[in-house]
Amino acid sequence: MSEPRSAAAERGREAGTSAGLPVVGIVGGGQLARMTHQAAISLGQSLRVLAASPGDSAAQVAHDVVIGDHTRYADLAGFAAGCTVLTFDHEHVPSEHVRALAAAGHTVYPAADALLYAQDKRAMRERLSALGLPVPEWTPVGSAADLTRFAEKVGWPVVLKAVRGGYDGRGVWPVSAPEQAVRLLESGVPLIAERRVPLRRELAALVARSPYGQGAAWPVVQTVQRDGICVEVLAPAPGLDPDLAASAERLALTVAGELGVVGVLAVELFETDAGLLVNELATRPHNSGHWTIEGSRTSQFEQHLRAVLDYPLGVTAMTAPAVAMANVFGGPAEAAGAPGLDERLHHLAARWPAVKVHLYGKAPRPGRKIGHVTALGTDPGRVRADAAAAAGHLTGGQQR
Amino acid sequence: MSEPRSAAAERGREAGTSAGLPVVGIVGGGQLARMTHQAAISLGQSLRVLAASPGDSAAQVAHDVVIGDHTRYADLAGFAAGCTVLTFDHEHVPSEHVRALAAAGHTVYPAADALLYAQDKRAMRERLSALGLPVPEWTPVGSAADLTRFAEKVGWPVVLKAVRGGYDGRGVWPVSAPEQAVRLLESGVPLIAERRVPLRRELAALVARSPYGQGAAWPVVQTVQRDGICVEVLAPAPGLDPDLAASAERLALTVAGELGVVGVLAVELFETDAGLLVNELATRPHNSGHWTIEGSRTSQFEQHLRAVLDYPLGVTAMTAPAVAMANVFGGPAEAAGAPGLDERLHHLAARWPAVKVHLYGKAPRPGRKIGHVTALGTDPGRVRADAAAAAGHLTGGQQR
Numbered sequence: 043m044s045e046p047r048s049a050a051a052e053r054g055r056e057a058g059t060s061a062g063l064p065v066v067g068i069v070g071g072g073q074l075a076r077m078t079h080q081a082a083i084s085l086g087q088s089l090r091v092l093a094a095s096p097g098d099s100a101a102q103v104a105h106d107v108v109i110g111d112h113t114r115y116a117d118l119a120g121f122a123a124g125c126t127v128l129t130f131d132h133e134h135v136p137s138e139h140v141r142a143l144a145a146a147g148h149t150v151y152p153a154a155d156a157l158l159y160a161q162d163k164r165a166m167r168e169r170l171s172a173l174g175l176p177v178p179e180w181t182p183v184g185s186a187a188d189l190t191r192f193a194e195k196v197g198w199p200v201v202l203k204a205v206r207g208g209y210d211g212r213g214v215w216p217v218s219a220p221e222q223a224v225r226l227l228e229s230g231v232p233l234i235a236e237r238r239v240p241l242r243r244e245l246a247a248l249v250a251r252s253p254y255g256q257g258a259a260w261p262v263v264q265t266v267q268r269d270g271i272c273v274e275v276l277a278p279a280p281g282l283d284p285d286l287a288a289s290a291e292r293l294a295l296t297v298a299g300e301l302g303v304v305g306v307l308a309v310e311l312f313e314t315d316a317g318l319l320v321n322e323l324a325t326r327p328h329n330s331g332h333w334t335i336e337g338s339r340t341s342q343f344e345q346h347l348r349a350v351l352d353y354p355l356g357v358t359a360m361t362a363p364a365v366a367m368a369n370v371f372g373g374p375a376e377a378a379g380a381p382g383l384d385e386r387l388h389h390l391a392a393r394w395p396a397v398k399v400h401l402y403g404k405a406p407r408p409g410r411k412i413g414h415v416t417a418l419g420t421d422p423g424r425v426r427a428d429a430a431a432a433a434g435h436l437t438g439g440q441q442r
Numbered sequence: 443m444s445e446p447r448s449a450a451a452e453r454g455r456e457a458g459t460s461a462g463l464p465v466v467g468i469v470g471g472g473q474l475a476r477m478t479h480q481a482a483i484s485l486g487q488s489l490r491v492l493a494a495s496p497g498d499s500a501a502q503v504a505h506d507v508v509i510g511d512h513t514r515y516a517d518l519a520g521f522a523a524g525c526t527v528l529t530f531d532h533e534h535v536p537s538e539h540v541r542a543l544a545a546a547g548h549t550v551y552p553a554a555d556a557l558l559y560a561q562d563k564r565a566m567r568e569r570l571s572a573l574g575l576p577v578p579e580w581t582p583v584g585s586a587a588d589l590t591r592f593a594e595k596v597g598w599p600v601v602l603k604a605v606r607g608g609y610d611g612r613g614v615w616p617v618s619a620p621e622q623a624v625r626l627l628e629s630g631v632p633l634i635a636e637r638r639v640p641l642r643r644e645l646a647a648l649v650a651r652s653p654y655g656q657g658a659a660w661p662v663v664q665t666v667q668r669d670g671i672c673v674e675v676l677a678p679a680p681g682l683d684p685d686l687a688a689s690a691e692r693l694a695l696t697v698a699g700e701l702g703v704v705g706v707l708a709v710e711l712f713e714t715d716a717g718l719l720v721n722e723l724a725t726r727p728h729n730s731g732h733w734t735i736e737g738s739r740t741s742q743f744e745q746h747l748r749a750v751l752d753y754p755l756g757v758t759a760m761t762a763p764a765v766a767m768a769n770v771f772g773g774p775a776e777a778a779g780a781p782g783l784d785e786r787l788h789h790l791a792a793r794w795p796a797v798k799v800h801l802y803g804k805a806p807r808p809g810r811k812i813g814h815v816t817a818l819g820t821d822p823g824r825v826r827a828d829a830a831a832a833a834g835h836l837t838g839g840q841q842r
Contacts, residue, residue, distance in 0.1 A: 062805075063784050079503075080483045083476065086783070086801025086813065088503045103479075103488045103505050336739075339796055339818070354792040361761050383486070384463050392754040396739055401486025405462075413486065418739070 069112050070131025071098030073402040074327050079104045081343035092121045102403045115139045122148045129350045130326055133160045151304035151350040152325040159301055160325040164205045164234050173300055176319045179237040186220045189235055196237035205232040245279050245311040246330035247294035250345040250355055253304050258355040259291040260338055265330050275367040277333045280422050290318055306346045332414050336398050337365035362418035366429035370413040372406035373438030386436050397432045465490055469512050470531025471498030473802040474727050479504045481743035492521045502803045515539045522548045529750045530726055533560045551704035551750040552725040559701055560725040564605045564634050573700055576719045579637040586620045586627055596637035605632040645679050645711040646730035647694035650745040650755055653704050658755040659691040665730050675767040677733045680822050690718055706746045732814050736798050737765035762818035766829035770813040772806035773838030786836050797832045
């Protein structure tokens with residue numbers, strides 16, 4: 043940390059933690075902040091949340107909530123004043139504000155230089171390429187000519203991606219011919235094009251890194267997407283070659299170290315016949331790590347707090363041989379007359395008494411991610427089936 | 443529940459849960475409420491807390507906090523108005539207020555009739571005796587003559603207990619001669635006397651019961667007291683005869699059923715050469731169940747919420763063969779110049795990276811219970827040593 047520990051503790055006392063502990067502020071009030079607050083409680087903390095609205099997922103459950111706009115520097119600076127360290131629920135704070143906060147003397151983890159690679163896909167691709175790390179073939183594109191030239195090299199279809207702002211399948215467009223991209227190219231949105239990689243499956247390597255430089259890796263998981271949105275996570279990735287798993291962990295720890303990440307880093311990976319390729323980075327707790335709440339001795343949320351507080355990191359061993367997480371979405375049951383969420387939760391508790399439920403306090407509109415469930419056991423197929431069935435039920439009677 | 447589920451959900455919506463779930467209110471803002479809020483977050487809930495002061499343990503971390511006096515009916519009734527169901531962090535709400543809340547149409551779990559047996563040791567002893575359950579020989583005492591008559595029957599010393607208000611060793615007085623009890627007997631405090639039982643050790647049987655009547659028991663644990671205060675809990679109780687363990691679980695489920703408890707019930711037991719005797723009851727989550735947060739698939743806090751919400755109960759299987767919990771107290775390290783709590787937490791994380799810490803947000807005054815730690819593993823001796831050492835360190839450099 044940039045100030046003596048005793049001074050940090052003193053600021054903690056001023057900011058209201060009666061035990062004299064430092065205060066962590068998180069920018070953004072989504073479910074990641076909600077679950078980070080839940081972990082913070084054990085550490086004697088009460089997470090300070092900058093939320094856009096009082097109804098935000100974390101704002102519903104945290105005591106110390108400030109309503110503000112994460113794109114306004116004045117709001118960020120006012121929020122930071124009471125915090126020992128600042129961290130993020132999302133990547134949407136402008137880099138220049140993150141830099142200005144650090145220049146004003148605030149401790150911000152991850153720092154702007156690291157956060158950039160989760161914000162800007164072009165910068166991420168350039169940096170990983172420069173480090174010699176495996177990424178899909180890619181190029182920046184500004185015109186149909188750029189796109190055609192690239193596609194003639196790697197073959198159609200190619201994948202166009204917005205350099206900034208993509209999330210959960212948004213900002214990603216598979217394109218089979220240049221005319222499909224005309225409007226996108228004319229929109230002025232900065233884009234990169236990537237080779238569409240033939241993949242066996244998607245994996246994620248989750249690690250954490252402290253300011254001291256300590257690193258810790260969880261077992262590599264398989265992520266299952268539908269329409270570009272993660273629906274299931276299987277830990278550990280079933281049948282993954284141990285050498286490939288070890289190299290994925292090393293790769294993620296290398297990225298965390300080289301990019302100077304402090305906190306949790308999720309590295310989304312493609313497993314291909316030719317080996318691993320890095321798809322995306324997230325410098326925060328990530329959907330691919332929700333299974334760690336029950337499935338690891340240290341959850342990604344506690345570990346993120348340990349890291350940004352510069353505490354030594356916790357043990358990442360699994361608590362069961364097989365863990366499966368499935369996301370819960372608002373579904374067709376929201377239609378009039380269908381059983382409400384409370385009724386469905388009641389049924390879930392009866393049918394799957396060992397499945398752990400996490401609801402985010404979000405109104406269950408169709409397609410909206412409103413929670414997740416986790417199943418633990420010894421048989422990977424069984425826990426996957428249980429998690430999927432329970433999530434499908436909670437989503438609204440769907441059995442996947 | 444006393445009203446249709448859809449009406450409950452409607453009140454939940456009015457009270458602000460965006461997902462339309464029922465609202466649980468808890469009377470009391472101590473660490474039990476704090477940890478119950480933490481569990482509530484997963485269920486899509488945000489616990490509503492009636493705290494005596496904004497600095498209370500739970501009030502620091504919950505969003506929906508009402509400051510009020512749990513002995514004033516107006517405060518209780520105002521608090522209850524926004525809640526689907528009311529429950530308790532402690533036993534100190536007057537029975538007549540609990541009855542009045544129920545009469546006014548509020549759902550209160552545990553109900554006054556069940557709560558009474560955690561409030562009033564005489565009523566508890568009478569009821570358990572009437573049910574034929576094993577309790578130490580006892581009698582109400584109002585005078586030195588009563589005391590002498592009882593002691594001549596069971597032998598000195600005997601244990602005097604305040605009928606109401608005892609806690610953590612307070613309200614309990616071992617007495618070896620009638621003259622030692624003169625001032626106590628003259629004080630007018632209602633008392634019972636109990637035979638001082640020669641015990642092998644203390645155990646606790648923790649169960650939960652839903653309004654529907656479903657029961658669930660965790661493995662029986664050993665509790666280790668010092669100066670009448672629980673310092674360690676070992677799960678499962680090491681070397682406990684399986685038949686005795688089974689009978690302790692049955693006994694606790696019987697008590698829960700006969701007394702109509704809804705929620706968690708802790709039955710503190712003496713293990714003697716002649717079998718088990720019931721020492722105390724608590725109709726709420728209890729220090730002897732803190733190990734369940736990481737040590738069981740369903741924690742006592744989640745289970746208490748499931749019970750009072752009339753959800754089916756969760757699985758109580760252990761997550762590891764051996765779990766040990768040790769309480770953390772404010773200690774000598776609070777002296778000037780000694781390392782602060784943040785520094786000690788830093789050291790703990792480095793030395794015991796697998797130990798889980800729970801701090802309650804309380805200023806660490808010497809002797810005050812400020813948190814607990816939990817160790818999980820396969821070797822009961824090792825987890826006990828780790829938990830004790832980590833707690834001793836956090837308490838302030840003491841190694842127990």
